[in-house]
Amino acid sequence: MDDYRRAFDRLFAEPGRAPHAPYQARHLDAPVVLDLCRHPLLLARIHARLGPAVVLWRTNFYRKDAGDGALDWHRDRDHWGGLLDPMRALSAWIAIDAATRESGCLEFRGSDHATVPVELAPGECVLFDQDAWHRSRPNTSAARRMGLAVRFTLPSVRIRATRNQGRTETLLLEQR
Numbered sequence: 001m002d003d004y005r006r007a008f009d010r011l012f013a014e015p016g017r018a019p020h021a022p023y024q025a026r027h028l029d030a031p032v033v034l035d036l037c038r039h040p041l042l043l044a045r046i047h048a049r050l051g052p053a054v055v056l057w058r059t060n061f062y063r064k065d066a067g068d069g070a071l072d073w074h075r076d077r078d079h080w081g082g083l084l085d086p087m088r089a090l091s092a093w094i095a096i097d098a099a100t101r102e103s104g105c106l107e108f109r110g111s112d113h114a115t116v117p118v119e120l121a122p123g124e125c126v127l128f129d130q131d132a133w134h135r136s137r138p139n140t141s142a143a144r145r146m147g148l149a150v151r152f153t154l155p156s157v158r159i160r161a162t163r164n165q166g167r168t169e170t171l172l173l174e175q176r
Protein backbone atom coordinates (compact mmCIF):
# COMPACT_ATOMS: atom_id res chain seq x y z
CA MET A 1 0.00 0.00 0.00
CA ASP A 2 2.95 2.37 0.49
CA ASP A 3 3.52 2.54 -3.28
CA TYR A 4 -0.19 3.09 -3.96
CA ARG A 5 -0.37 5.77 -1.26
CA ARG A 6 2.56 7.67 -2.73
CA ALA A 7 1.02 7.48 -6.20
CA PHE A 8 -2.40 8.59 -4.92
CA ASP A 9 -0.89 11.51 -3.03
CA ARG A 10 0.75 12.66 -6.26
CA LEU A 11 -2.65 12.49 -7.98
CA PHE A 12 -4.37 14.48 -5.27
CA ALA A 13 -1.69 17.15 -5.45
CA GLU A 14 -2.21 17.75 -9.17
CA PRO A 15 -3.41 21.29 -9.75
CA GLY A 16 -6.52 22.27 -11.65
CA ARG A 17 -9.21 20.12 -10.08
CA ALA A 18 -12.16 21.29 -8.00
CA PRO A 19 -11.66 20.63 -4.26
CA HIS A 20 -13.72 17.42 -4.24
CA ALA A 21 -12.80 16.27 -7.75
CA PRO A 22 -9.45 14.63 -6.98
CA TYR A 23 -11.34 12.01 -4.99
CA GLN A 24 -14.14 10.93 -7.32
CA ALA A 25 -14.07 8.42 -10.19
CA ARG A 26 -10.28 8.44 -10.47
CA HIS A 27 -10.33 4.90 -11.90
CA LEU A 28 -11.29 6.64 -15.15
CA ASP A 29 -8.17 8.70 -15.59
CA ALA A 30 -5.56 7.28 -13.21
CA PRO A 31 -4.30 3.82 -14.13
CA VAL A 32 -2.89 3.34 -10.64
CA VAL A 33 -6.40 3.65 -9.17
CA LEU A 34 -7.79 1.18 -11.69
CA ASP A 35 -4.90 -1.12 -10.89
CA LEU A 36 -5.92 -1.26 -7.22
CA CYS A 37 -9.61 -1.71 -8.15
CA ARG A 38 -8.61 -4.73 -10.23
CA HIS A 39 -6.19 -6.22 -7.74
CA PRO A 40 -6.50 -10.03 -8.00
CA LEU A 41 -6.86 -10.46 -4.22
CA LEU A 42 -9.77 -8.03 -4.23
CA LEU A 43 -11.46 -9.37 -7.36
CA ALA A 44 -11.27 -12.95 -6.08
CA ARG A 45 -13.43 -11.91 -3.13
CA ILE A 46 -15.81 -9.87 -5.26
CA HIS A 47 -16.29 -12.66 -7.81
CA ALA A 48 -16.83 -15.14 -4.97
CA ARG A 49 -19.81 -13.08 -3.87
CA LEU A 50 -21.22 -11.67 -7.13
CA GLY A 51 -20.24 -14.30 -9.68
CA PRO A 52 -17.87 -14.42 -12.66
CA ALA A 53 -18.89 -11.10 -14.27
CA VAL A 54 -19.08 -7.91 -12.25
CA VAL A 55 -19.36 -4.23 -13.05
CA LEU A 56 -17.21 -1.62 -11.38
CA TRP A 57 -19.61 1.31 -11.37
CA ARG A 58 -18.15 3.90 -9.02
CA THR A 59 -15.12 4.79 -6.92
CA ASN A 60 -14.78 7.36 -4.16
CA PHE A 61 -11.79 8.23 -2.02
CA TYR A 62 -12.83 9.15 1.53
CA ARG A 63 -10.39 11.49 3.20
CA LYS A 64 -10.63 12.24 6.91
CA ASP A 65 -7.85 14.50 8.11
CA ALA A 66 -6.86 14.85 11.76
CA GLY A 67 -9.69 16.76 13.43
CA ASP A 68 -12.27 16.06 10.71
CA GLY A 69 -15.77 15.20 11.82
CA ALA A 70 -18.13 12.24 11.79
CA LEU A 71 -20.25 10.77 9.03
CA ASP A 72 -23.55 9.75 10.54
CA TRP A 73 -25.32 6.39 10.28
CA HIS A 74 -26.54 5.64 6.78
CA ARG A 75 -27.19 2.91 4.27
CA ASP A 76 -25.76 3.48 0.83
CA ARG A 77 -29.08 2.54 -0.81
CA ASP A 78 -30.60 5.70 0.70
CA HIS A 79 -27.89 7.89 -0.86
CA TRP A 80 -28.04 6.31 -4.29
CA GLY A 81 -31.79 6.68 -4.79
CA GLY A 82 -32.71 5.07 -8.09
CA LEU A 83 -29.19 4.90 -9.49
CA LEU A 84 -29.22 1.10 -9.59
CA ASP A 85 -32.18 -0.98 -10.67
CA PRO A 86 -32.49 -3.32 -8.91
CA MET A 87 -30.49 -1.90 -6.01
CA ARG A 88 -27.68 -4.41 -5.67
CA ALA A 89 -24.17 -3.26 -4.84
CA LEU A 90 -21.10 -4.53 -3.09
CA SER A 91 -18.60 -1.99 -1.82
CA ALA A 92 -14.99 -2.64 -0.91
CA TRP A 93 -13.62 0.07 1.40
CA ILE A 94 -9.86 -0.25 1.16
CA ALA A 95 -7.69 1.38 3.81
CA ILE A 96 -5.01 3.56 2.23
CA ASP A 97 -3.92 4.83 5.66
CA ALA A 98 -4.52 3.03 8.94
CA ALA A 99 -8.21 3.18 9.88
CA THR A 100 -8.46 2.92 13.65
CA ARG A 101 -11.11 3.87 16.21
CA GLU A 102 -9.10 7.03 16.85
CA SER A 103 -8.80 7.98 13.17
CA GLY A 104 -12.47 7.28 12.41
CA CYS A 105 -12.68 3.78 10.98
CA LEU A 106 -15.97 2.54 9.57
CA GLU A 107 -18.40 1.16 12.13
CA PHE A 108 -21.27 -1.17 11.27
CA ARG A 109 -24.50 -1.77 13.11
CA GLY A 110 -25.27 -5.42 13.72
CA SER A 111 -28.76 -6.93 13.67
CA ASP A 112 -28.72 -6.71 17.47
CA HIS A 113 -27.96 -2.97 17.08
CA ALA A 114 -24.50 -3.44 18.55
CA THR A 115 -21.87 -1.25 16.88
CA VAL A 116 -18.87 -3.00 15.37
CA PRO A 117 -15.84 -0.83 14.61
CA VAL A 118 -13.76 -2.28 11.78
CA GLU A 119 -10.15 -1.27 12.24
CA LEU A 120 -8.04 -1.81 9.13
CA ALA A 121 -4.33 -1.71 8.46
CA PRO A 122 -3.29 -0.09 5.17
CA GLY A 123 -4.15 -2.51 2.37
CA GLU A 124 -6.90 -4.29 4.26
CA CYS A 125 -10.51 -3.84 3.22
CA VAL A 126 -14.04 -4.40 4.41
CA LEU A 127 -16.88 -5.51 2.10
CA PHE A 128 -20.47 -4.42 2.62
CA ASP A 129 -23.66 -4.14 0.63
CA GLN A 130 -26.23 -1.42 0.02
CA ASP A 131 -28.20 -2.35 3.15
CA ALA A 132 -25.40 -2.20 5.70
CA TRP A 133 -25.86 0.59 8.27
CA HIS A 134 -22.51 2.26 8.76
CA ARG A 135 -20.88 5.44 10.01
CA SER A 136 -17.48 6.84 10.87
CA ARG A 137 -16.60 8.88 13.94
CA PRO A 138 -14.42 12.00 14.01
CA ASN A 139 -10.71 11.61 13.45
CA THR A 140 -9.24 12.32 16.86
CA SER A 141 -5.80 11.01 15.89
CA ALA A 142 -2.95 13.12 14.54
CA ALA A 143 -2.90 11.28 11.23
CA ARG A 144 -4.93 11.30 8.03
CA ARG A 145 -7.35 8.42 7.41
CA MET A 146 -7.86 7.85 3.69
CA GLY A 147 -9.86 5.01 2.17
CA LEU A 148 -10.93 4.07 -1.33
CA ALA A 149 -14.48 2.74 -1.77
CA VAL A 150 -14.75 0.59 -4.88
CA ARG A 151 -18.37 -0.10 -5.81
CA PHE A 152 -19.36 -3.20 -7.74
CA THR A 153 -22.64 -4.44 -9.12
CA LEU A 154 -23.93 -7.05 -11.56
CA PRO A 155 -24.14 -6.78 -15.36
CA SER A 156 -27.90 -7.37 -15.11
CA VAL A 157 -28.38 -4.24 -13.00
CA ARG A 158 -29.37 -1.12 -14.87
CA ILE A 159 -27.16 1.83 -13.91
CA ARG A 160 -28.85 5.19 -14.32
CA ALA A 161 -25.96 7.56 -13.57
CA THR A 162 -23.15 6.25 -15.67
CA ARG A 163 -21.34 9.41 -16.61
CA ASN A 164 -18.81 11.49 -14.76
CA GLN A 165 -17.22 14.47 -16.46
CA GLY A 166 -18.63 13.19 -19.73
CA ARG A 167 -17.22 9.69 -19.47
CA THR A 168 -18.83 6.44 -18.51
CA GLU A 169 -17.89 5.31 -15.02
CA THR A 170 -18.65 1.66 -15.48
CA LEU A 171 -16.34 -1.16 -16.40
CA LEU A 172 -17.14 -4.83 -16.93
CA LEU A 173 -14.65 -7.14 -15.20
CA GLU A 174 -14.74 -10.81 -16.04
CA GLN A 175 -13.13 -13.49 -13.92
CA ARG A 176 -10.00 -14.89 -15.49
Ligand SMILES: O=C(O)CCC(=O)C(=O)O
Pocket residue numbers: 062063064071076091093134135136147149
Ligand atom coordinates in the same frame (compact mmCIF):
# COMPACT_ATOMS: atom_id res chain seq x y z
O1 LIG B 1 -15.07 6.75 4.79
C1 LIG B 1 -16.04 7.12 5.44
O2 LIG B 1 -15.92 7.74 6.47
C2 LIG B 1 -17.43 6.78 4.96
C3 LIG B 1 -17.45 5.82 3.81
C4 LIG B 1 -18.81 5.39 3.41
O3 LIG B 1 -19.81 5.77 3.97
C5 LIG B 1 -18.93 4.46 2.29
O4 LIG B 1 -17.91 4.07 1.71
O5 LIG B 1 -20.08 4.10 1.94
